[in-house]
Amino acid sequence: MLFPGAGTNANHQSLVAIExxxxxxxxxxxxxxxxxxxxxxxxxxxxxxxxxxxTVRKAVIQTAHDWGCATNQIVIGGxxxxxxxxxxxxxxxxQKLEVAGLVCVCYPLHPPKQPSKxxxxxxxxxxxxxxxxxxxxxxxxxxxxxxxxxxxxxxxKHVWIDGARHxxxxxxxxxxxxxxxxxxxx
Numbered sequence: 001m002l003f004p005g006a007g008t009n010a011n012h013q014s015l016v017a018i019e020x021x022x023x024x025x026x027x028x029x030x031x032x033x034x035x036x037x038x039x040x041x042x043x044x045x046x047x048x049x050x051x052x053x054x055t056v057r058k059a060v061i062q063t064a065h066d067w068g069c070a071t072n073q074i075v076i077g078g079x080x081x082x083x084x085x086x087x088x089x090x091x092x093x094x095q096k097l098e099v100a101g102l103v104c105v106c107y108p109l110h111p112p113k114q115p116s117k118x119x120x121x122x123x124x125x126x127x128x129x130x131x132x133x134x135x136x137x138x139x140x141x142x143x144x145x146x147x148x149x150x151x152x153x154x155x156x157k158h159v160w161i162d163g164a165r166h167x168x169x170x171x172x173x174x175x176x177x178x179x180x181x182x183x184x185x186x
Contacts, residue, residue: 077103
């Protein structure tokens, strides 16, 4: 299940590229691209974090029901804010969402030029296998910052896209293949 970044929707080219790569790698794996409620309502500014996390939780539970499986058989993730909200749903201590894996593409560790405003407090509570993919020039978190923030996590993998910024411009197919290989290997 894939969730978009704050400024995009489920039809964003990066999510479509991930879906295409997964479909090419395995005919047994289903893919769902999901929008947040504020996007469905035509709004451009995201809802508050608790609303976004609850959207992820409900969407995963509904998709598990629709697919006839348990949530712990589903890999969730997304791009930027979408991946962050998925990570928060998986780390939630009150309503923890059990999933097979978590994918964070361009995890927004902090706002650009504000490295002291870290968005990592919950990461040590993520227990699902996790794949982080980021550019080596991502303005939302450097290689060193993201590596340090995820040190307490078990079962994580980092893949760095050399020279890429937060948008991973022109690298969508490459990112899709990395994710597809990781998901198939779980």
